[in-house]
Amino acid sequence: MAQVTINEGVLWVGGEAYPLRNISHVGQRRLSVDTGAAWRRFILQSIGWIFLGGILAAVAGNVGTIILLAVEALLVWRLVTVLRKPPVYGLVLNTSGTQREAVWSTRQEEIQRLVLEITKAIGNPDVAQTVINVEHAIQGDVINQYGSGNVGKAHSSGSGNIGGSS
Numbered sequence: 001m002a003q004v005t006i007n008e009g010v011l012w013v014g015g016e017a018y019p020l021r022n023i024s025h026v027g028q029r030r031l032s033v034d035t036g037a038a039w040r041r042f043i044l045q046s047i048g049w050i051f052l053g054g055i056l057a058a059v060a061g062n063v064g065t066i067i068l069l070a071v072e073a074l075l076v077w078r079l080v081t082v083l084r085k086p087p088v089y090g091l092v093l094n095t096s097g098t099q100r101e102a103v104w105s106t107r108q109e110e111i112q113r114l115v116l117e118i119t120k121a122i123g124n125p126d127v128a129q130t131v132i133n134v135e136h137a138i139q140g141d142v143i144n145q146y147g148s149g150n151v152g153k154a155h156s157s158g159s160g161n162i163g164g165s166s
Contacts, residue, residue: 002103002137004114009125011093011118013102018093020125025094026118028111029101032087042079046072088138091115104138 005012009020053068060067089111090101105111117132 002105002134004103004117004132004134005129006117006121006127006132007129011121013091016102018095018102020118020122022095023093023118023122024096025092025099026115026122027092027094028108028115029090029092030087030108031090033082033085035083038079038082042075045075049075091118093118103134105134105136106138107136110134110136 002014006020011018011020011023049071050068053064053071057064057068086106087108088104088106089108090105091103091111091114093100093102103111103114111134114132114134117130121127121130
């Protein structure tokens with residue numbers, strides 16, 4: 001769970017502070033699984049494994065056949081695991097030309113509510129304190145992959161900007 005607080009003209013997301021007067025844009029981002037890439041990877045891995053596993057089954061007999069079927073079942077399990085991942089939604093804040101993803105959640109309604117409350121607060125920054133709990137905040141790693149190669153692994157605690165590593 002992440003807590004977002006609006007108080008005295010400042011938006012607090014965890015330990016990060018964003019003065020409301022400096023926020024130029026509030027929006028949301030949706031990240032979902034690239035199902036086409038998941039299927040392509042599964043098909044290529046399956047074709048390669050069936051070729052190699054067929055050779056193993058021909059050489060090792062029944063044991064090779066069991067290994068072939070077990071590895072193919074593992075590939076199917078990995079495909080199903082990837083395809084069942086829900087999309088995640090992020091709160092995007094632009095301040096002074098910098099775009100930051102402040103909170104990630106598996107529930108779009110939570111992020112939409114944050115966008116609405118922050119927009120109201122920007123219009124009237126001297127309102128009373130508002131506390132919003134994001135119950136389904138994502139904590140852990142968010143991995144983005146563009147194109148055919150992995151660009152790295154991003155770490156997030158559920159609030160604040162995502163830090164990257166390779």
